[in-house]
Amino acid sequence: MAGRMIGPFELGERLGVGGMGIVYRATYVKTGAPVAIKILSPDLSQAESLQKRFEREVAILKKLQHPHIVRYYGGGKLGTQRFYAMELVHGGSMETYLQEKGKLPWAEVLEIALQVAKALEHSHAAGVIHRDLKPANLLRAKDGTLKLTDFGIARDTTATALTAAGRTVGTYSYMAPEQIRGKPPVDRRTDLYALGCVMFEMITGETPFRGDNAGEMLILHLQEEPPLPTSLNPECPKPIEDLILKLLEKEPDERPFDALSVQVSIEQIQEQLTRPVVQPVATQEVEQPKKKKKKKKTAAVPIYERAWFLGTVLAVLLFLATIPFWPASEDQLFAKAEALMKSEETTDWGDAYKLYLLPLKEKFPEGKHAATVQEYIDKVEMHQAERRARTNANKGRDAGSEAERLYIEADRYEKFGDRVTALEKYESMVNLLKDRPQDRPYVMLARQRIAIITAAGGDPVDRVQMIEQSLAKADDLAIRGKVIEARTLWNSILTLYAGNQELEAQVRQARQRLSEKSVSASEEKSGEKVD
Numbered sequence: 001m002a003g004r005m006i007g008p009f010e011l012g013e014r015l016g017v018g019g020m021g022i023v024y025r026a027t028y029v030k031t032g033a034p035v036a037i038k039i040l041s042p043d044l045s046q047a048e049s050l051q052k053r054f055e056r057e058v059a060i061l062k063k064l065q066h067p068h069i070v071r072y073y074g075g076g077k078l079g080t081q082r083f084y085a086m087e088l089v090h091g092g093s094m095e096t097y098l099q100e101k102g103k104l105p106w107a108e109v110l111e112i113a114l115q116v117a118k119a120l121e122h123s124h125a126a127g128v129i130h131r132d133l134k135p136a137n138l139l140r141a142k143d144g145t146l147k148l149t150d151f152g153i154a155r156d157t158t159a160t161a162l163t164a165a166g167r168t169v170g171t172y173s174y175m176a177p178e179q180i181r182g183k184p185p186v187d188r189r190t191d192l193y194a195l196g197c198v199m200f201e202m203i204t205g206e207t208p209f210r211g212d213n214a215g216e217m218l219i220l221h222l223q224e225e226p227p228l229p230t231s232l233n234p235e236c237p238k239p240i241e242d243l244i245l246k247l248l249e250k251e252p253d254e255r256p257f258d259a260l261s262v263q264v265s266i267e268q269i270q271e272q273l274t275r276p277v278v279q280p281v282a283t284q285e286v287e288q289p290k291k292k293k294k295k296k297k298t299a300a301v302p303i304y305e306r307a308w309f310l311g312t313v314l315a316v317l318l319f320l321a322t323i324p325f326w327p328a329s330e331d332q333l334f335a336k337a338e339a340l341m342k343s344e345e346t347t348d349w350g351d352a353y354k355l356y357l358l359p360l361k362e363k364f365p366e367g368k369h370a371a372t373v374q375e376y377i378d379k380v381e382m383h384q385a386e387r388r389a390r391t392n393a394n395k396g397r398d399a400g401s402e403a404e405r406l407y408i409e410a411d412r413y414e415k416f417g418d419r420v421t422a423l424e425k426y427e428s429m430v431n432l433l434k435d436r437p438q439d440r441p442y443v444m445l446a447r448q449r450i451a452i453i454t455a456a457g458g459d460p461v462d463r464v465q466m467i468e469q470s471l472a473k474a475d476d477l478a479i480r481g482k483v484i485e486a487r488t489l490w491n492s493i494l495t496l497y498a499g500n501q502e503l504e505a506q507v508r509q510a511r512q513r514l515s516e517k518s519v520s521a522s523e524e525k526s527g528e529k530v531d
Helices: 048-063 094-101 106-125 177-181 188-204 214-223 238-247 259-274 307-325 330-341 346-363 370-394 402-416 419-433 437-456 463-479 483-497 501-526
Strands: 009-017 021-028 033-040 072-078 081-086 138-140 146-148
Touching (some): 033 048, 048 072, 094 138, 177 188, 188 238, 188 259, 238 259, 330 346, 330 370, 370 402, 370 437, 402 419, 463 483, 463 501, 483 501
Antiparallel strands (some): 009 021, 138 146
């Protein structure tokens, strides 16, 4: 890339790669000034949504002018490739710095956190929630100044949202519970939770939660309390630990009100921890002749002051204190799952599925709630499969599996009104796929539709008769000028029955009607009349 020009900038070495773009060291040719250039990845340049997101990032940076936020210099477009120039920070990222140092002295942690809080205060005042605060997005100048960067997934509360409701964005190790759930909506306190994660990592050398995979990590953020920083670093002062735990509260309302209040807390802690300790001045006493002390009788010590009694009480208290940290029992997990599954909001079903139902099935496969847990899992997986199938069908996408394709096909017959064929298709699905565990959701859906169609009762309408009725209805719609509705019916007949020999005459009639209407539309457009 060395020597390549983009606009008025000459590109140098690559500095990093993000979710949307590549960052290069560059030189502004007119003045020789060093800058950093972020370029939208070529393979993403064709995606309109990502182009808009890149433009949104530029718009956000334009209105954020602060000593602790990277400065925007200008941007443009070269062909289909978008780019912008920003301040070049020479000291590398906090991520690299932490990898070198392991953990940081508490005084440095407070100074860094104070700078980040100031950046967040400015950003939030402008209506911008960063949503991806982490060490990799904190650049460190050689003099120790911190710069917040990468507003690629930031949310501008003053502009139109680009992220779908309920969509999870961010980095797993630093994501607040509401960011994972998608509710309540993210706000300034979401960034404060991430700041708590960063402070925890700086003081202990570890992130608050560590899991074997993304799902486990997210569950820890949602359910588990973080370990005490002092348990990992005994040198962490108690006031810093208290602030970190306050930032890491699960409920947004339990966290500090805003970034300004965090600044005030940090400054108070700095003053408290650096205040000199005044030693009491020892007064010189005149030595008095020692008097022989009389031997006193030892008073009987009450039982509640005896060492063995106090030790027993302490042991009981410690035992009770650890109870909240015990793994949740089957009944506890099931109660939480059941409450969510009774909700009318299907997003709550998804939470129940990920957070409770799957862990229940894994930990208690033969538990007393196992049958109900499986019913709930089937319910969620059926809902997800049906929504996925209908979305693909409506958008003209290919089915994700053969089971999905068969279900979409049967569903089309049912929607058209051909219950006979739909029933045949659903029954064939069950017979064909019933021994395939991976297709269980679609088999369950097919069985559900069979039950509904059967329960509707009544004599099934003869297939030929049903198609004749549909043709008659389409003709009537066309006569009344509702050509689009008529064409929809004729097209459906062609799509569903083109290969059916029994209905060959009806299919031919539908094709003829479509042809006639096409000719009529063409003549009407050209202004011709047919006598």
